[in-house]
Amino acid sequence: MRKPLLALGLLAMVLVTSEGCAPVPLPRYAAYPPRRVEELLVDSENLRQIGDEWERFWFLDQPSHMTPFRTHGGLGP
Numbered sequence: 001m002r003k004p005l006l007a008l009g010l011l012a013m014v015l016v017t018s019e020g021c022a023p024v025p026l027p028r029y030a031a032y033p034p035r036r037v038e039e040l041l042v043d044s045e046n047l048r049q050i051g052d053e054w055e056r057f058w059f060l061d062q063p064s065h066m067t068p069f070r071t072h073g074g075l076g077p
Helices: 002-017 033-057
Strands: none
Touching: none
């Protein structure tokens, strides 16, 4: 009973630590410098946009209605 549990635990550990089909963790970015720079730029742009998405989800990007001035969020005059 111990051998199957040990084998199952070992298999689970290998599956958790692997990425995709490789038995070892793969590098996240390419080794070729121009491609790596491009990948890093895409990742940083995605992380920058998370803040905008968060504000849009919680409706924080809308004008505040607690101002002393009248604000209208619609289009047109």
